[in-house]
Amino acid sequence: MSQSIRVTVWNEGVHEKTHEEVKRVYPHGMHAVLAQALQEAGFFVRTATLDDPEHGLTEEVLAQTDVLTWWGHMAHHAVQDTIVDRVVKRVQEGMGLIVLHSGHMSKPFLRLMGTTGALKWREAGEKERLWVVNPAHPIAAGLPEYIEIPHEEMYGEHFDIPAPDELVFISWFKGGEVFRSGCCWTRGAGKIFYFRPGHETYPTYYQKEVQQVIINAVKWAAPGNLPAITYWHKPNPLEEL
Amino acid sequence: MSQSIRVTVWNEGVHEKTHEEVKRVYPHGMHAVLAQALQEAGFFVRTATLDDPEHGLTEEVLAQTDVLTWWGHMAHHAVQDTIVDRVVKRVQEGMGLIVLHSGHMSKPFLRLMGTTGALKWREAGEKERLWVVNPAHPIAAGLPEYIEIPHEEMYGEHFDIPAPDELVFISWFKGGEVFRSGCCWTRGAGKIFYFRPGHETYPTYYQKEVQQVIINAVKWAAPGNLPAITYWHKPNPLEEL
Amino acid sequence: MSQSIRVTVWNEGVHEKTHEEVKRVYPHGMHAVLAQALQEAGFFVRTATLDDPEHGLTEEVLAQTDVLTWWGHMAHHAVQDTIVDRVVKRVQEGMGLIVLHSGHMSKPFLRLMGTTGALKWREAGEKERLWVVNPAHPIAAGLPEYIEIPHEEMYGEHFDIPAPDELVFISWFKGGEVFRSGCCWTRGAGKIFYFRPGHETYPTYYQKEVQQVIINAVKWAAPGNLPAITYWHKPNPLEEL
Amino acid sequence: MSQSIRVTVWNEGVHEKTHEEVKRVYPHGMHAVLAQALQEAGFFVRTATLDDPEHGLTEEVLAQTDVLTWWGHMAHHAVQDTIVDRVVKRVQEGMGLIVLHSGHMSKPFLRLMGTTGALKWREAGEKERLWVVNPAHPIAAGLPEYIEIPHEEMYGEHFDIPAPDELVFISWFKGGEVFRSGCCWTRGAGKIFYFRPGHETYPTYYQKEVQQVIINAVKWAAPGNLPAITYWHKPNPLEEL
Numbered sequence: 021m022s023q024s025i026r027v028t029v030w031n032e033g034v035h036e037k038t039h040e041e042v043k044r045v046y047p048h049g050m051h052a053v054l055a056q057a058l059q060e061a062g063f064f065v066r067t068a069t070l071d072d073p074e075h076g077l078t079e080e081v082l083a084q085t086d087v088l089t090w091w092g093h094m095a096h097h098a099v100q101d102t103i104v105d106r107v108v109k110r111v112q113e114g115m116g117l118i119v120l121h122s123g124h125m126s127k128p129f130l131r132l133m134g135t136t137g138a139l140k141w142r143e144a145g146e147k148e149r150l151w152v153v154n155p156a157h158p159i160a161a162g163l164p165e166y167i168e169i170p171h172e173e174m175y176g177e178h179f180d181i182p183a184p185d186e187l188v189f190i191s192w193f194k195g196g197e198v199f200r201s202g203c204c205w206t207r208g209a210g211k212i213f214y215f216r217p218g219h220e221t222y223p224t225y226y227q228k229e230v231q232q233v234i235i236n237a238v239k240w241a242a243p244g245n246l247p248a249i250t251y252w253h254k255p256n257p258l259e260e261l
Numbered sequence: 262m263s264q265s266i267r268v269t270v271w272n273e274g275v276h277e278k279t280h281e282e283v284k285r286v287y288p289h290g291m292h293a294v295l296a297q298a299l300q301e302a303g304f305f306v307r308t309a310t311l312d313d314p315e316h317g318l319t320e321e322v323l324a325q326t327d328v329l330t331w332w333g334h335m336a337h338h339a340v341q342d343t344i345v346d347r348v349v350k351r352v353q354e355g356m357g358l359i360v361l362h363s364g365h366m367s368k369p370f371l372r373l374m375g376t377t378g379a380l381k382w383r384e385a386g387e388k389e390r391l392w393v394v395n396p397a398h399p400i401a402a403g404l405p406e407y408i409e410i411p412h413e414e415m416y417g418e419h420f421d422i423p424a425p426d427e428l429v430f431i432s433w434f435k436g437g438e439v440f441r442s443g444c445c446w447t448r449g450a451g452k453i454f455y456f457r458p459g460h461e462t463y464p465t466y467y468q469k470e471v472q473q474v475i476i477n478a479v480k481w482a483a484p485g486n487l488p489a490i491t492y493w494h495k496p497n498p499l500e501e502l
Numbered sequence: 503m504s505q506s507i508r509v510t511v512w513n514e515g516v517h518e519k520t521h522e523e524v525k526r527v528y529p530h531g532m533h534a535v536l537a538q539a540l541q542e543a544g545f546f547v548r549t550a551t552l553d554d555p556e557h558g559l560t561e562e563v564l565a566q567t568d569v570l571t572w573w574g575h576m577a578h579h580a581v582q583d584t585i586v587d588r589v590v591k592r593v594q595e596g597m598g599l600i601v602l603h604s605g606h607m608s609k610p611f612l613r614l615m616g617t618t619g620a621l622k623w624r625e626a627g628e629k630e631r632l633w634v635v636n637p638a639h640p641i642a643a644g645l646p647e648y649i650e651i652p653h654e655e656m657y658g659e660h661f662d663i664p665a666p667d668e669l670v671f672i673s674w675f676k677g678g679e680v681f682r683s684g685c686c687w688t689r690g691a692g693k694i695f696y697f698r699p700g701h702e703t704y705p706t707y708y709q710k711e712v713q714q715v716i717i718n719a720v721k722w723a724a725p726g727n728l729p730a731i732t733y734w735h736k737p738n739p740l741e742e743l
Numbered sequence: 744m745s746q747s748i749r750v751t752v753w754n755e756g757v758h759e760k761t762h763e764e765v766k767r768v769y770p771h772g773m774h775a776v777l778a779q780a781l782q783e784a785g786f787f788v789r790t791a792t793l794d795d796p797e798h799g800l801t802e803e804v805l806a807q808t809d810v811l812t813w814w815g816h817m818a819h820h821a822v823q824d825t826i827v828d829r830v831v832k833r834v835q836e837g838m839g840l841i842v843l844h845s846g847h848m849s850k851p852f853l854r855l856m857g858t859t860g861a862l863k864w865r866e867a868g869e870k871e872r873l874w875v876v877n878p879a880h881p882i883a884a885g886l887p888e889y890i891e892i893p894h895e896e897m898y899g900e901h902f903d904i905p906a907p908d909e910l911v912f913i914s915w916f917k918g919g920e921v922f923r924s925g926c927c928w929t930r931g932a933g934k935i936f937y938f939r940p941g942h943e944t945y946p947t948y949y950q951k952e953v954q955q956v957i958i959n960a961v962k963w964a965a966p967g968n969l970p971a972i973t974y975w976h977k978p979n980p981l982e983e984l
Contacts, residue, residue, distance in 0.1 A: 135448050161729070192921045662974070
């Protein structure tokens with residue numbers, strides 16, 4: 021079953037070219053590390069980056085994508101609005117979307133949420149501990165009760181998002197903050213998962229538990245056999261008036 | 262307390278000028294009827310329409326508005342994007358927003374929801390019955406267990422909205438459909454209520470129970486004494502690392 | 503995968519023995535019809551009834567049950583409290599529970615909900631139409647946008663339940679009522695789905711779409727690979743104080 | 744308006760008699776401190792304790808109570824089931840309930856939740872910081888963005904509760920845990936708020952911000968003018984069949 025899920029791993033891919041520190045951690049880009057983990061989980065995986073024509077997100081690619089993962093940071097503004105429209109439309113039609121870390125300020129996420137995405141942040145390489153608060157949720161499957169990440173950027177509340185339909189993880193940071201780190205929403209027929217970890221200067225996406233969360237999220241977000249919804253304007257009622 | 266809530270009743274106001282049938286029902290515009298009901302409830306009320314400069318929604322007016330009600334239909338496209346930006350921003354900062362009937366396709370509502378707002382509809386003047394499904398909710402205060410509207414336009418599911426944070430009413434239509442008719446969300450510090458009834462050719466907004474719902478919604482959506490949230494990037498943690 | 507889900511179909515089984523009208527519709531009991539549909543879907547299926555020793559719900563049977571379906575009506579009071587305790591505990595530990603129709607007043611359901619389960623009802627054999635209001639939900643997979651049941655008992659709002667975590671169906675009844683007909687909750691590690699249709703005098707459980715909903719619900723409610731949650735009292739913190 | 748809200752502050756009141764350490768902090772019982780704060784906020788306040796006849800919660804007292812606050816710990820088992828039935832029934836009918844700290848294992852709370860209430864805990868007098876995660880919620884009104892409590896017992900996730908309808912606070916603990924510290928639910932017509940702080944050996948309930956949360960919660964939980972809901976079995980439909 022999961023073999024047939026088609027994932028497109030999108031990465032801005034700028035830090036890895038411009039920052040030596042990031043290049044050392046992700047020499048082939050973060051997308052390469054994520055793609056390998058997802059492939060090993062049995063998914064069909066493509067990658068795409070900002071510099072590809074149409075950012076690698078052509079109509080054709082999106083039409084063949086069940087779940088899109090999104091990492092962006094310093095070049096959110098450079099993502100073309102027509103591509104954003106396309107991504108948003110595909111999510112509303114049923115494509116899953118997994119927004120990672122600094123993607124909280126990406127255009128597609130903000131368009132789907134209707135909030136500012138604002139939060140507190142600090143780059144101090146401190147410890148993050150993500151606690152499972154919804155053990156029945158499929159995204160928590162097979163995990164320990166918490167995931168420890170030795171060094172991460174801090175994101176702190178208030179995180180300006182709509183109240184999640186389902187909250188799966190809450191992060192503790194050594195410096196004194198908490199954060200809703202794993203959040204689920206539905207928009208139209210599409211499922212969206214926001215997952216906090218993944219600062220570009222730390223090897224977070226190599227960590228097996230972090231990969232497991234993303235693998236679980238892909239399975240959860242993949243569209244099933246969607247019911248045949250119609251939207252119409254018709255004069256005739258179903259029942260006699 | 263409720264005396265000090267400042268409400269701005271926004272109405273597109275086009276149907277009332279161009280359709281004789283609507284003019285007969287609302288000779289001074291729908292906004293006049295709503296404004297009177299809200300004034301009698303003790304609120305401070307302004308009105309504003311599409312044709313006013315800046316649609317009547319200047320920075321100053323919005324800064325002095327606790328709750329904005331919105332009715333639009335045939336001229337959604339004519340609402341300027343800068344005004345939409347302004348409304349959305351004010352909601353995120355705490356202004357309440359009550360979206361009425363065909364406002365489900367208005368720019369501010371779609372921007373705040375991140376969905377298409379699509380639904381089924383039929384103009385057959387059929388009976389609508391709104392059932393209270395959340396008796397503990399302040400928007401249901403003082404109501405009977407259902408509200409009957411003798412003649413209304415039908416709106417049917419699936420209604421493409423984010424799952425409401427709170428669902429207050431579900432409508433039954435004689436022709437065979439149902440609809441989530443009273444839906445609450447929060448975006449940032451702002452509360453949003455969508456209320457279905459109010460087709461322009463029926464005297465729905467004269468009905469006392471319908472007015473009561475809107476009065477209750479104004480009280481619910483008015484911002485309280487908001488906590489002092491900050492969003493920042495700071496190097497120093499609250500706790501020693 | 504779905505082959506390995508172990509379902510126990512529980513039926514009070516009294517109406518089928520005492521009411522000729524019901525016997526005609528379900529000569530071998532409702533449980534027989536449900537069990538067959540679930541078996542054909544590839545699940546491992548057991549049945550159990552009120553008259554079995556320990557109502558057929560021994561510790562051993564429950565330990566080997568991934569999802570329990572529950573139909574009861576006239577003999578709710580006859581279900582022993584020790585068996586109710588056992589069922590509730592297993593749900594909290596991860597067993598799925600699908601509560602059908604008049605099960606809204608069953609002891610396990612009320613214990614897990616904390617509400618009265620009260621509603622309106624009428625036996626007039628009227629038409630019910632269940633509308634999908636959450637097309638992204640796995641319980642709606644493969645369905646048409648509504649299910650029509652030609653003759654059913656009416657259940658009407660207000661239905662006294664906790665606000666569902668997810669609402670999948672809303673029913674329209676010809677006589678003028680609506681009902682939240684497909685509702686999801688989580689209690690501990692266990693998922694619960696309430697599904698309205700299934701009055702004993704109508705052949706509702708023979709209807710393919712109704713069976714499809716129950717099959718989908720079994721897949722949704724089956725526990726996955728639950729994370730290893732612990733509850734403890736320990737003197738030592740994870741971090742230095 | 745708030746003058747007329749009638750609050751009954753219930754306290755087990757055992758620790759204060761048996762533990763010198765607690766007696767020093769709360770010489771007249773925790774209920775005395777809470778009652779004074781609520782009185783100063785303008786509510787009409789009664790207190791009641793375990794040792795009072797019927798635990799001070801007679802039919803008459805409950806009938807005249809808009810909001811009940813509940814603190815219990817070592818004597819949960821000693822609360823009589825008939826009184827628990829009475830409290831649960833009144834909540835379902837509309838009385839607000841504010842459950843404090845170790846009340847997470849009290850009989851009324853568990854009966855209304857349907858979960859085990861389990862969690863992790865540690866008595867190490869560590870720092871707790873409660874972050875506002877829902878700035879639009881009336882229970883957060885007038886607060887700073889976090890509340891710091893210098894010394895508290897730790898409660899850690901997973902907290903076995905139903906997913907809150909609204910989540911207002913998340914706690915950070917110095918020792919490494921997080922906790923959903925301010926949680927809202929509705930049961931029937933009654934509103935329930937769980938608020939974590941308040942270990943008996945610390946002066947938590949003297950802290951102004953903690954008192955402010957409880958005052959806000961009383962206002963939020965007080966029943967309004969409830970709609971006239973009926974539950975019935977009637978043969979006649981509202982509409983012609």
